Amino acid sequence: MRTVGTRDRRVLGKMAHFKIGDLVWGKMGKYPPWPGKIVKSPKELKKPKGKPVYFVKFFGTDDHAWIKVDQLKSYHLHKDKMMKTNKSKRFQHSLDAVEEFIRKKKIAGEASIKRGRRKQEGKLPFAMDKKLTSSLIPSPLNTSYHSSFHDYVKPFHIFNIDHREMTTASIQAADTTAANGNVIPTSKRIGFLGLGLVGCGMVQNLLKTGHSVTVWSRTPNKCDTFVEDGAYLGRTPAEVVSTCDITFACVFDPKAAKELVLGPSGVLQGIGAGKCYVDLSTVDPETAQEISQVIISRGGRYLEAPASGNKHLSEEGLLILLAAGDRTLYDDCISCFQAVSKRSFYLGEVGNAARMTLVLNMILGSFVASLAEGFSLAQHCGLSQHTLLEVLSAGPTACALVEQKGQGILQGDYEPSSSLKHVQKDLRLAIAMGDSLHQQTPMAAAANEVNRSCQTSTNHVGKFHFMFPCCLQLQMFKKAKALDQSENDMAAVYRVYE
Known part of the structure; x- marks a missing residue:
């Protein structure tokens, strides 16, 4: 029988460290560490089997998840290091939320101490100490603690998925994704054209993983949410392409794909030497080849990379990407592909990805x-x-x-x-x-x-x-x-x- 060694005892000790109410840095999926709080899970959600896990509610987002203990770190002990890992506006908003939560918690605790002192006048010191202790311990019964938390964290949802669709399996799948490791965002400026069912989820995941993204949509109000989360707003496809290093496009069909490139203020007007264009749309091979030719003729680089999946897979970063064209551009897109997909394939010459899709x-x-x-x-x-x-x-x-x-x-x-x-x-x-x-x-x-x-x-x-x-x-x-x-x-x- 295997005995528990020194390392095992250290790990077990670490696992036992967290309790309900603790503030932590949690690593969920491919996303950077995020500030959150250990909370009690809903009764209807069973704990995943395997390694010990804690249910974490993240600040500044609707995300909640079972997180493995080895993906958790104390918020206060690792604050200085973690704050340097992500510069996105969304992340900064989450930091503001957790710090404001800590501030309000402190104020509530001090007020509770004063109330306790007034009530304990003339009583034994032991009784007063007991009162103070109960007011300061983070507990589901401590109403001042929880009211301040709910001021800054949105109502309870699981991965933004309707409760009718939520199963233990989906949580385990998301937790499995957490083992895939960090996505190190490219320093290149990313453009994204088209915010349909799949495109919205892709942009969301690019922002979550720290990429700098400029968005454009034929329906301008679709960009609002992403701008609030830290994206830049492009006025036209040409402007996005000219100001970004790599521009992705995800539109409905061959006609829309051609109009986006060849139309007024289109992609072609912004393409120049070294500019990169990646078409995620599902089109026929001939359209992919035609777009490739006009992009390359202007000194640009082209990659077709149609996405296989649906809205939910896009939101969860679990698409399959089928790419063909410029191999060096494929390599340059790796961090973006890691952010939005569970796997990508390089299939050779332009047209092969369209055929496979x-x-x-x-x-x-x-x-x-x-x-x-x-x-x-x-x-x-x-x-x-x-x-x-x-x-x-x-x-x-x-x-x-x-x-x-x-x-x-x-x-x-x-x-x-x-x-x-x-x-x-x-x-x-x-x-x-x-x-x-x-x-x-x-x-x-x-x-x-x-x-x-x-x-x-x-x-x-x-x-x-x-x-x-x-x-x-x-x-x-x-x-x-x-x-x-x-x-x-x-x-x-x-x-x-x-």
Whole structure:
């Protein structure tokens, strides 16, 4: 049997050091250490298995999490060192909040001491000491302590995720990310164009990890939150590109990607020697190559890096990035990629990343269309859809996608994580790519028909691509488009069967 050595005793001693109410520096995921407070976890949240953990509520943010003890340090003992690790405005705001909390706590404690002294006049010193002690110990029952804390920390949420979706597994996943180590932000100035479902989460994570970011959006008020968190505001794409070293773009489709580069006050007007442009949009290979050529012709450097994932994965920094083009630019983007993704792949020449992304999204769209069809068939057979989801989650089809989209269908909750119009667009591009290569894609064609139908208010579903039986899935997404489901999640394809 293994005995407890000196090092183990030191570690165990350290683990036992923290208690409810302690102020700490907590390391969550890829983000820099952040000031927080040890609090009691909600009853409905089970403690993750494995290493000892503490539930931490972070200052100046909505984040709360189980944090491993080896990712925690005393706030006061390490304050001077930690304050030098992050210069972002968001971090400075958190420091202001914790220091104000400490100040108010001190004032409340001093007032409590004075009250205690007045009440203890004429009583034994021991009784007075006991009163003082109870007023100074940070405790959930100490109302003055907690009222001042809630003045500076927002109401309780877990990772900004709705409680209906929160499970122990998600907390464990976030805690696992904490083992990935620090992201050391590049000193280069980063630009970001486009703040859609995925883009917003990426900018949020770039700021959290200490990157200097300038943002622009066709919808200007989308920039407000990020400017408050320390981002700079760009007036036009050209201005962002000209003032930044590396500019990322994340827009809807090939048309939007070209307009962003070639349009008035567009990217091309700001590109010059040494300026770098990284397109995160999902486009066809020809569009990626066309944009690459015009960027390089102006002395710029180009990388395509479409993001695979959805809104939630973007917010959690767990996207997959597929990159192709300038290899040295890929290397220059590493800290940014680490901040927004769990893994990135370099695939060689421009166009390969677009091809890989379209293949992946074709598989995804076809799978979700089949999932919706299966749920509908089960219902019409008199089977329980809830039981179907349990069976799917227990067998070889078990995965987060089945669970998320299955729950969405059961609850009729189609809040977009990956919007149906994006999936239908990608299926259309994948089919076109297959056609250009004389490659049959009947499954994707069928799925696309369903999506397209859901996206318009008319009954016209277009010309069906019925060369092969599998084309029914394209048909179903087109039908979903016709039912005005464009802005909903892809799982809304189920509406076709209702």
